[in-house]
Amino acid sequence: MKAIIPAAGLGTRFLPVTRVVPKEMLPIGAKPALELIVDEARAAGADEIVIVISEGKELIRRYFEGQGDIRFVYQKEQKGLGHAVLQAEIDDDALILLGDALVVGCCAAKEMVEVSKGHGGAAVIGCERVPKEKVSRYGIMKLDGDRIVDMVEKPAIEEAPSDIAVAGRYLLPAAIFGYLKTQTPGKGGEIQLTDAIRRMLSERDAYAYVYPGKRQDIGNPDGYFAALEAYRGNS
């Protein structure tokens, strides 16, 4: 298994600091947030980590350069999360950890690897319950037990099949890259990872795992403050 950490976003919700400091490099204590995510990937057993960056985010590269299990690829155009993941194409199971989603209080990725083993190596998506009024910010699951029947990216409240949302962690087979290559733009005109997974569901089982830790969205100042507090309370 290899890990992919998409960290190519422009950080527009966190200006002006993101003009020079990528949001993923903001400190949580003495470590950049991204290093905590790298630690999570290693703890889950990833033997290589591919970080997807964009031009202007070279600070990430400088910080991690020299760590033998990490390499970098560029996303040259902002075409969506699915497109970012595709830039890191690997020929192995892919543990995807969003670079602005910090999970405090548990090692979500490691637990997802265990859940996958329990399902014969099937795909697992890390999820959280969200308040009904916020479903339109997330990928939302339609479930049968914990098996994913369908999923929809950022639905309107009245169209949301549940309150179980994709929460920044995915364990997917290498086959996902085939679906990403033929994926047409969806919500927001972007190539959505959710849409590619959705197409994969017709051929492969996937399961939702509501992990016990709390996801912190460090892509905006409020989320970042919350992450600092959660991390402090946990360490």
Ligand code: G1P
């Ligand atoms: C992405 C995914 C979405 C997911 C969310 C949080 O959205 O597209 O399905 O629920 O991350 O993990 P974004 O926050 O990048 O708009």
